[in-house]
Amino acid sequence: MDGRLDVARVRGLFPALADGFVHTEGIAGALVPESVARAVGQAMRMPIADRGGVFPASGRAEAVISAARAALADLVGGVPGGVVLGPSRTAVTWTVARALARTWEPGDEIVVSRLDHDANIRPWVELAARTGVLVRWAEVDIETGELPVWQFDELVTGRTRLVAVTAASSAVGTCPDVGAITARAHAVGALAFVDASHLAVHARVDRVALGADFLALSVSALCGPHVGAVVAEPALLAELQPERLLPTPDRVPDRFESAGVGVELLAGVPAAVEHLASLRPDADGSRRDRLAASLAAVAAYERPLFEWLREALGAMRHVQLLGDPVRSIPVLSFTVARMRPRQVAAELSRRGICAWDGDASARELFDALGATDDGGAVQLGLLHYNTADEVGYVIDSVASLRSR
Ligand SMILES: Cc1ncc(COP(=O)(O)O)c(C=O)c1O
Numbered sequence: 001m002d003g004r005l006d007v008a009r010v011r012g013l014f015p016a017l018a019d020g021f022v023h024t025e026g027i028a029g030a031l032v033p034e035s036v037a038r039a040v041g042q043a044m045r046m047p048i049a050d051r052g053g054v055f056p057a058s059g060r061a062e063a064v065i066s067a068a069r070a071a072l073a074d075l076v077g078g079v080p081g082g083v084v085l086g087p088s089r090t091a092v093t094w095t096v097a098r099a100l101a102r103t104w105e106p107g108d109e110i111v112v113s114r115l116d117h118d119a120n121i122r123p124w125v126e127l128a129a130r131t132g133v134l135v136r137w138a139e140v141d142i143e144t145g146e147l148p149v150w151q152f153d154e155l156v157t158g159r160t161r162l163v164a165v166t167a168a169s170s171a172v173g174t175c176p177d178v179g180a181i182t183a184r185a186h187a188v189g190a191l192a193f194v195d196a197s198h199l200a201v202h203a204r205v206d207r208v209a210l211g212a213d214f215l216a217l218s219v220s221a222l223c224g225p226h227v228g229a230v231v232a233e234p235a236l237l238a239e240l241q242p243e244r245l246l247p248t249p250d251r252v253p254d255r256f257e258s259a260g261v262g263v264e265l266l267a268g269v270p271a272a273v274e275h276l277a278s279l280r281p282d283a284d285g286s287r288r289d290r291l292a293a294s295l296a297a298v299a300a301y302e303r304p305l306f307e308w309l310r311e312a313l314g315a316m317r318h319v320q321l322l323g324d325p326v327r328s329i330p331v332l333s334f335t336v337a338r339m340r341p342r343q344v345a346a347e348l349s350r351r352g353i354c355a356w357d358g359d360a361s362a363r364e365l366f367d368a369l370g371a372t373d374d375g376g377a378v379q380l381g382l383l384h385y386n387t388a389d390e391v392g393y394v395i396d397s398v399a400s401l402r403s404r
Contacts, residue, residue, distance in 0.1 A: 003293075005279060005301040011385050013275070022390045025354035026381040027170040027331055030201060030223045033275045036268040040225055043267035061263045068227075068269035069253075074287045075222075075273050076196065076205045076215055078231040084256040085266065089197055089218035089228030090119040095256050096214060096230050097123040099242035100162065100191070106132030110162040111155045111185075113138040114364040115147045115174060120164050120195040120216065121364060138165070140365055145169070145323020147176040152184045160190040167210060168199040170221075171362035171379065173328030175199065182211030191236075197221045201276065201383065202302060202329045204295045207231055223383075224272025225265040230256075279384060298384045305391050306330035306382050312395040318402040322369065322377055333360070333377035336401050341375040344401065348378070351397045355380055 011017055013033040023031055043064060047057035051065065069080035086092030104110075110128055112121050114137055128135045136155045140147055147165070156163060163185040168175045182192035194212035196205050201222045207215045213236060219227040237252040244250070248258040273287070276294060283293035313319050313334055322333040336344045345357035356379040359366035366372045380394065 003280065003297055003300075005297045005384060007301065007385070007387055009281075010279060011387070014385055017385060020352060022353040022386075022393060024380045024382065024386065024390070024394060025356050026201075026221070026383040027198065027360055027379055028356050029220045029226070030383055031385065032223055032225070032268075032272075035275055036224055036271040039271035040264055040268040043264040048263055064263050064267045065261075068266040071270040071273035071287075072217060072219075072229050072231060075200060075276070075291060076207045076217065076231050077209075077288065078207050078215070079234065081234040081253060082232045082237060084230045084232070084237065084253045085261045086228045086230075086257065086259060087261055088226060089195075089216050089230075090123075091259060092228045092230045092256070093119055093193075093216055094123045095242055095259065096193075096232075096240075097127055099240040099256070101127035101131050101133075102241060104128075104131045104133050104161055107134075107159060108161045109134045109136055109157060109159040110164070111136045111138060111152070111160060111190075112164045113140070113147055113166065113176075114368050115140050115145075115169050115172075115176065115362070116164065116166045116195060116364070117170055117197070117361045118363050119361070120166060120193065124162065124164050124193075133161070134159075136160075137364075140174075140323075140368060142369060143323070145172040145174045145325045145328075147174060147181075149177050149180045149184075152181050156184045156188055156190065158188055160185065160188055162191050162193060164193040165195070166198075167194050167196040167205070167212075168202070168329040168331075169325075169362065169365070170198045170331060170381075171360035171365055171377075172323040172325065172333050173331040174323065174325035175327040175329060178210045178212070182213075186211060198329055198331065201298075202295070203299055204292045219269055219272060222272050223275055225268040227261060227265050227269060301384060302330045302382050302386075305386065305388060306332075308388075309380065309382070309391050309395060313398055316399060316402065319398060322371075330382040331379065332381075333379050334398075335371075335374075335377050336398070339401065341378045344378045347401060348394075348397055351393075351400075353394055353397055 049057040069083040191213040193214040197218035277290040279294035341357040359376040
């Protein structure tokens with residue numbers, strides 16, 4: 001191995017690839033390797049009871065939960081005691097958001113971005129309305145798909161309590177300059193809530209370097225089970241009082257987990273992180289070191305494939321790409337002349353290609369683009385199991401839509 005990703009080996013890890021489709025629908029949930037499926041299956045075959053008992057089946061649940069926290073802490077550079085787990089990323093965000101909103105007062109302000117998935121918008125907007133807090137909107141440059149940093153100079157004021165922003169758009173791929181945005185939040189004492197759901201499968205994420213007081217993850221976007229998490233400093237979590245059932249332990253992070261999480265699914269979380277860490281099997285060192293080496297190989301593998309896809313689609317006269325961000329994950333949105341996005345996705349599906357269509361839950365963005373009523377756009381995303389042959393086939397297939 002010379003530091004490159006061995007995609008043939010990687011594909012062998014994914015039983016789901018046997019269906020013969022080209023899986024470019026990663027934004028709607030990445031495929032799961034056998035190791036993750038096996039870990040979940042094993043947990044379901046073992047005696048596992050609720051945590052808190054004195055018998056082995058209960059201790060097993062405790063061990064599974066601790067291992068899931070440790071894995072996600074390694075993934076983003078946190079500590080296990082700061083990893084709040086939940087049934088989905090959206091669910092954990094609501095829990096943390098409700099706890100934060102208890103500290104807001106009428107006249108306070110928050111900043112949300114129109115680039116984000118609605119999971120990092122609606123909880124804040126709803127709670128702001130209930131608490132008399134003013135919502136300020138960071139706008140997307142419609143031509144480029146960028147989220148300009150300069151606007152935060154005006155949006156963030158002495159009254160700002162929170163800035164919520166994505167680290168990578170799952171609709172148009174944009175990776176905003178999160179560090180510069182969170183620095184502006186911190187300069188006025190506001191907190192930053194960063195959605196890294198889609199970045200963490202393409203690049204090594206460092207929560208502290210991003211300046212994310214809260215960093216949200218969707219494990220289903222990381223080749224894992226449908227589980228969500230928010231990672232923060234335990235001391236910050238300790239300042240918050242979430243809604244909590246009385247029997248839920250009052251310690252951090254457990255006090256945020258009254259809703260519970262399927263322990264059997266959590267068993268798949270360390271397996272998903274280990275999958276990412278071992279994409280370069282020759283990498284050594286700690287799990288975080290191996291993640292850094294493997295995700296560097298992933299980025300080096302995905303980048304030229306994505307540039308090829310982007311340039312080829314961009315050169316087609318019947319195709320319109322949405323945005324052209326300078327830094328992006330390998331995800332794009334496009335439309336085809338005289339075809340609705342759903343029709344395009346159906347044609348691609350007929351050719352054996354899984355493509356998402358609609359607004360990718362970035363409703364504010366598509367409203368701003370004026371594209372919601374037209375059915376949004378078609379989204380394609382590459383992951384480390386996609387091949388050059390597949391990209392070539394996708395390009396040919398989109399090209400063939402011209403002559404319909
Ligand atoms: C960027 C982004 N954030 C949040 C979510 C929501 O994640 P979950 O389904 O775990 O709530 C998604 C889901 O696709 C997403 O793409």
